[in-house]
Amino acid sequence: MNKKAKELFSVLKTGLLDQNPIFVQLLGLCPTLATTTSVPNAVGMGLAATFVLACSNALISLLRKFIPNEVRIAGYIVIISGFVSMVQMLIKAYFPSLDKSLGVFIPLIVVNCIILARAEAFASKNPVLPSLMDGIGMGLGFTGALTIIASVREVMGAGTFSGIRVTPAGYEPVQMMIMPYGAFITLGILMAAVAFIRKLSEKIIISKAETVENTSNETSGVNQETNKIESEIKENISSDSSKTNEKNLTGSDTSENVSVTKASGSSDSVPSKDDENEVEEVEN
């Protein structure tokens, strides 16, 4: 993978995970709360917003040298509302049932803070391709978050997942979850859960980075920055334990080296438990 593609990919990933518009930046609350009563609604809303976000980002980035600074916000709003009108007509023509259930929230994509925020913060300063990727990444991050919230609400509140029954016959749906107030409470609890996972994964990333750098320094001699903590730990570790550790880690972790050293706030939490145990072993 060449450098440029890598850069574009990292822009995409930023939107999807690190700077997730809903869980991290808390932008665009209104559609989040209103359209997550069922999964199809949430996906429809998310994709509509993604389309607008990608197109408006690309166009604004193309026009960034022509739009005078004083009237830029008004200019952005006109561009965005143009795309929103297009989406609105397309949805009305091809998905009339979606149009009915989303109602006023399709035209309200115009005032969705995410879109204006990305136009102002990213598209007005970057070339076309990264802006497009940023739009797609942010949009998909938005869609993903909406889908998660909607699945929780739909499964608990109606016992179905996008219309298909998934709960056993005796399950009594929790009416509260699909009522308006359920939206606030679900989002609050999910945000707390995301904060918890991020905290956990940050801890793991730090400790993982230490062990990875230890092993790679001794075995393959990859030059990496070593900071104070690592050298301290290295001194504490007896050669025996690090050798055994090395066998476990080099296989799985050298490939993750790049992402780990970046130390971005989000990592997969699946393999984390094993690694944590290993770290504890090492320190003992």
Add this chain to the structure above:
Amino acid sequence: MSGLFILMLNCVLVENFIFHKFLGCCPFMGVSNKPDNAVGMGLAVTFVMTLSSAVTYLVYHYILVPNNLEYLQTIAFILVIAALVQFIEMFLKKFIPALYNALGIFLPLITTNCAVLGSALLEVEKGYNFIYSVVFGMSAALGFTLAIVIFAGVRQRLELADCPKVFKGMPIALVTAGLIAMAFSGFTGMSIS
């Protein structure tokens, strides 16, 4: 007359813009950390929304409909609202400086408040006449003000409350908003007619 009164009561309590329709949630979460700010924001929104309801009604029925341009309503409305907000800001600065000092900083935020555009779109959708539109806009905004002021009061207490660390900040605020919304949903059973 009683129709108007029912519409008003309905907008303020039963179909509250924030707790029932989820319109205007961004400023609701963003500007509600202090009761003073909440009152300022609420008044500014009330002011703008009442005026914008009137103006968008006129624009829609006397400019867009005669020219068969209904499909431009989103663009037209957002431009009208942005221009109106700008105009109100300049007008207040020039003629009523006291009010401008109180509401000034909230005015630019209102352009991107979905409650304003939302009420304009809903009025068209429901086919209200001029007076109903204005009353709808005003009472919806009053409902918004009521919600944001109540929430700001609760939130001030919330800062001192002892809650789990991961819930600190936004998550607990959202859960609290949910509980207030639940209280508001008690009005749903009310029948006034």
